[in-house]
Amino acid sequence: MDASFDLSDDLILAHRLADxxxxxxxxxxxxxxxxxxxxxxxxxxxxxxxxxxxxxxxxALLAEARPDDGIRGEEYDCVAGRSGRHWVLDxxxxxxxxxxxTPTWGVLVAMNRGDAPVLGVIDQPYIGERFWGAEGQALCxxxxxxxxxxxxxxxxxxxxxxxxxxxxVGSERDRAGFEAVARGVRLVRYGMDCYAYALLAAxxxxxxxxxxxxxxxxxxPIAVIEAAGGIVTDWRGGPAHQGGQVLAAANSDIHAAALxxxxxxxx
Amino acid sequence: MDASFDLSDDLILAHRLADxxxxxxxxxxxxxxxxxxxxxxxxxxxxxxxxxxxxxxxxALLAEARPDDGIRGEEYDCVAGRSGRHWVLDxxxxxxxxxxxTPTWGVLVAMNRGDAPVLGVIDQPYIGERFWGAEGQALCxxxxxxxxxxxxxxxxxxxxxxxxxxxxVGSERDRAGFEAVARGVRLVRYGMDCYAYALLAAxxxxxxxxxxxxxxxxxxPIAVIEAAGGIVTDWRGGPAHQGGQVLAAANSDIHAAALxxxxxxxx
Numbered sequence: 001m002d003a004s005f006d007l008s009d010d011l012i013l014a015h016r017l018a019d020x021x022x023x024x025x026x027x028x029x030x031x032x033x034x035x036x037x038x039x040x041x042x043x044x045x046x047x048x049x050x051x052x053x054x055x056x057x058x059x060a061l062l063a064e065a066r067p068d069d070g071i072r073g074e075e076y077d078c079v080a081g082r083s084g085r086h087w088v089l090d091x092x093x094x095x096x097x098x099x100x101x102t103p104t105w106g107v108l109v110a111m112n113r114g115d116a117p118v119l120g121v122i123d124q125p126y127i128g129e130r131f132w133g134a135e136g137q138a139l140c141x142x143x144x145x146x147x148x149x150x151x152x153x154x155x156x157x158x159x160x161x162x163x164x165x166x167x168x169v170g171s172e173r174d175r176a177g178f179e180a181v182a183r184g185v186r187l188v189r190y191g192m193d194c195y196a197y198a199l200l201a202a203x204x205x206x207x208x209x210x211x212x213x214x215x216x217x218x219x220x221p222i223a224v225i226e227a228a229g230g231i232v233t234d235w236r237g238g239p240a241h242q243g244g245q246v247l248a249a250a251n252s253d254i255h256a257a258a259l260x261x262x263x264x265x266x267x
Numbered sequence: 268m269d270a271s272f273d274l275s276d277d278l279i280l281a282h283r284l285a286d287x288x289x290x291x292x293x294x295x296x297x298x299x300x301x302x303x304x305x306x307x308x309x310x311x312x313x314x315x316x317x318x319x320x321x322x323x324x325x326x327a328l329l330a331e332a333r334p335d336d337g338i339r340g341e342e343y344d345c346v347a348g349r350s351g352r353h354w355v356l357d358x359x360x361x362x363x364x365x366x367x368x369t370p371t372w373g374v375l376v377a378m379n380r381g382d383a384p385v386l387g388v389i390d391q392p393y394i395g396e397r398f399w400g401a402e403g404q405a406l407c408x409x410x411x412x413x414x415x416x417x418x419x420x421x422x423x424x425x426x427x428x429x430x431x432x433x434x435x436v437g438s439e440r441d442r443a444g445f446e447a448v449a450r451g452v453r454l455v456r457y458g459m460d461c462y463a464y465a466l467l468a469a470x471x472x473x474x475x476x477x478x479x480x481x482x483x484x485x486x487x488p489i490a491v492i493e494a495a496g497g498i499v500t501d502w503r504g505g506p507a508h509q510g511g512q513v514l515a516a517a518n519s520d521i522h523a524a525a526l527x528x529x530x531x532x533x534x
Contacts, residue, residue, distance in 0.1 A: 026411070030471060100428050100456055101471030103370060103394060127370060127394050128410055143395055143410070144293070161367050167434040167457065189367055190434065191458030204297060204368030 007119060007134050010085070013065055014109045014121045014132065020061055021054035021091050021107040022125030028053070029126055030101050048098065051075060054091030054107065062087055074216050086112050090216040094165075094193025103127050106194040110219035116241050120223025122198045131198040133227025140202055149202045151230040154253035160185040160206035163196035170211030174245065177235060177265025178209050181258050197221035197248060201228040206250045207258055211235075213243035221248065231255045235266035274386060274401050277352070280332055281376045281388045281399070287328055288321035288358050288374040289392030295320070296393055297368050315365065318342055321358030321374065329354055341483050353379050357483040361432075361460025370394050373461040377486035383508050387490025389465045398465040400494025407469055416469045418497040421520035427452040427473035429525075430463035437478030441512065444502060444532025445476050448525050464488035464515060468495040473517045474525055478502075480510035488515065498522045502533035 028050035055075040062071055070081025073089040087109070092098050094105030103126045110117040119134035129142035131149065140149045162185045169178040182188045185207070192199070194217070196208045201224045210217075219241055222232045225248055235245040237259055245267055249255030295317035322342040329338055337348025340356040354376070359365050361372030370393045377384040386401035396409035398416065407416045429452045436445040449455045452474070459466070461484070463475045468491045477484075486508055489499045492515055502512040504526055512534055516522030 030469065096454055096456065100430070100454065101466045101469065102456065102459060102462070126410065143393065163367070187363055187367065189363065189369065189458050191456050192369060195369070199368045202297065202368065 010111050010119055011132070011134050013061075014111065014119055015130075016065075017058045017061055017087070017089070017109045018107050018121045018123040018130065020057040021089075021109075022123060024053040024057040025050040025092060025107070026125055029098065048092065048095060050098070051092045051095060055089060058087075058089050058091065058109070072216060074214070084113050086114065088112060088117065088216050088219040090194075090214075090220070093217055094195075097191070097193045102191070102193075104191065104193040104195040106198070108194060108216065108220035110216075110223050112219060112241065116239060117219040117223040120220035120227075122194055122201075122220055122224055124195060124198070129198075131201055131224050133201065133224040136227055138201055138224055138228035140198075149228050151201060151225065151228045151250035152203045152206055152254075154251045155206065157181075157184045157254065157257040158186060160254055160257075161187045161189065161204075162207040162209065163189050163192055163199070163205055164209050165191060165193055165196070169209070170245070173265055174211035177245075177262045178211075180261040180265065181207070181209060184257075184261065194221060197225060200230060200248055200250060201225045203228075203250070206254050208248040209246070209258070209262070211245045213246050215241060215243045218243050218246055233259070235259070235262045237263070277378050277386055278399070278401055280328075281378065281386055282397075283332075284325045284328055284354070284356070284376045285374050285388045285390040285392075285397065287324040288356075288376075289390060291320040291324040292317040292359060292374070293392055296365065315359065315362060317365070318359045318362060322356060325354075325356050325358065325376070339483060341481070351380050353381065355379060355384065355483050355486040357461075357481075357487070360484055361462075364458070364460045369458070369460075371458065371460040371462040373465070375461060375483065375487035377483075377490050379486060379508070383506060384486040384490040387487035387494075389461055389468075389487055389491055391462060391465070396465075398468055398491050400468065400491040403494055405468055405491055405495035407465075416495050418468060418492065418495045418517035419470045419473055419521075421518045422473065424448075424451045424521065424524040425453060427521055427524075428454045428456065428471075429474040429476065430456050430459055430466070430472055431476050432458060432460055432463070436476070437512070440532055441478035444512075444529045445478075447528040447532065448474070448476060451524075451528065461488060464492060467497060467515055467517060468492045470495075470517070473521050475515040476513070476525070476529070478512045480513050482508060482510045485510050485513055500526070502526070502529045504530070 068083040070086035071079040090108035335350040337353035357375035
């Protein structure tokens with residue numbers, strides 16, 4: 001492999017990006033009367049000052065450290081790059097959670113070489129907790145130390161814990177697909193934003209199902225979950241790194257069980 | 268006031284109780300294959316080893332420090348007491364969140380003198396975050412320091428943020444009541460367990476609506492929210508300290524707006 005693609009350097013940089021984003025965001029978390037744009041005339045998709053400040057901070061670091069790398073972020077235009085490396089940034093995944101004060105939003109940083117991400121970081125700076133993965137190794141560092149993480153071993157669908165952020169999931173069809181799986185599991189929980197992917201990577205839950213995602217919502221979770229032993233696909237079982245309908249699973253058995261119920265609702 | 272009812276001593280003891288509970292619980296959080304009883308044949312209401320260990324630890328402290336105080340806990344029989352003070356303990360509020368690894372469960376400690384609680388603590392020991400209140404003063408201590416907290420100022424229902432833990436809320440009628448309010452607000456979020464009450468006390472959100480609660484689920488939140496300037500009642504506007512259908516609101520205006528939609532669904 002070309003030394004210029006050494007993933008350990010990329011991982012160090014990914015941590016620096018997440019650090020910079022967290023520093024930019026935290027002064028704005030849980031402050032009263034946070035400025036919130038309304039990106040969409042219908043619906044509620046606020047963009048905060050914090051969101052932009054964090055992406056600015058990450059782009060400034062990349063411009064200095066990796067002027068030839070591509071960038072795809074939530075807030076600003078893409079940078080095509082010419083190194084073959086692409087950074088995919090979501091400064092605050094879960095802006096509605098952020099505005100509500102829940103510690104479930106996160107900074108998402110991923111790197112890919114044109115398709116699937118090979119490295120990802122999910123960071124929750126209020127708790128001081130970070131989950132990251134690359135090359136088959138995933139770790140978590142939090143208030144109680146650092147440890148390697150692995151996804152859960154297979155169990156029957158009837159014993160599984162399933163997460164999604166909103167009960168409506170996406171379109172009516174998306175919701176019907178979600179509910180086809182939800183009816184078969186032991187416990188369904190809501191409201192965790194990207195933190196649900198971290199819990200899946202950390203071996204706490206079995207399934208996360210979402211719809212209507214963007215690439216920057218899912219690339220870091222894909223990298224962390226795959227490095228921890230899990231599987232992330234779309235609802236047909238194909239690649240999910242462009243977003244859309246996403247099924248994240250702790251292992252191939254529970255992935256197959258969920259996919260059997262979801263696939264007829266795939267776009 | 269009788270010096271034996273000095274609330275500052277009670278508050279010091281409440282902190283010690285929450286500390287003891289957190290120490291008992293944390294070694295069991297996010298461990299694989301946590302033992303979980305199933306208290307109810309239908310449904311999913313696990314009791315963990317941690318739950319019992321924490322209530323044991325709190326009861327041991329009370330037996331030593333306050334042998335004459337009453338105790339009402341989730342896991343064991345009531346102690347009637349004869350001092351007029353009653354401690355109301357929920358070692359892990361949000362056991363399903365606990366089993367899923369979410370940092371939304373909490374240790375709840377309240378004290379009352381026979382009816383409404385006068386002092387409460389909501390503690391999230393994984394994050395290291397505590398919210399408490401008594402005598403019109405509420406505070407929060409967390410990863411980023413300690414500060415006084417106040418509930419939000421009035422805003423129209425259409426600008427409000429509403430939380431409940433599960434979309435089904437309780438019975439079909441409970442759900443219908445919840446949805447009557449949910450239709451009128453800006454944002455509805457789920458899945459926060461007792462942490463939602465803490466967010467309300469801290470001025471982050473406007474409303475929490477739940478149903479089917481026990482006294483130990485709600486007495487600490489009532490004390491913290493009221494000390495922070497908010498209001499907690501049942502769905503008729505009466506006392507909520509015995510549990511059941513609960514409406515927690517940041518101020519009297521938003522409380523009235525929500526109650527107008529909820530009251531026809533009151534038990």
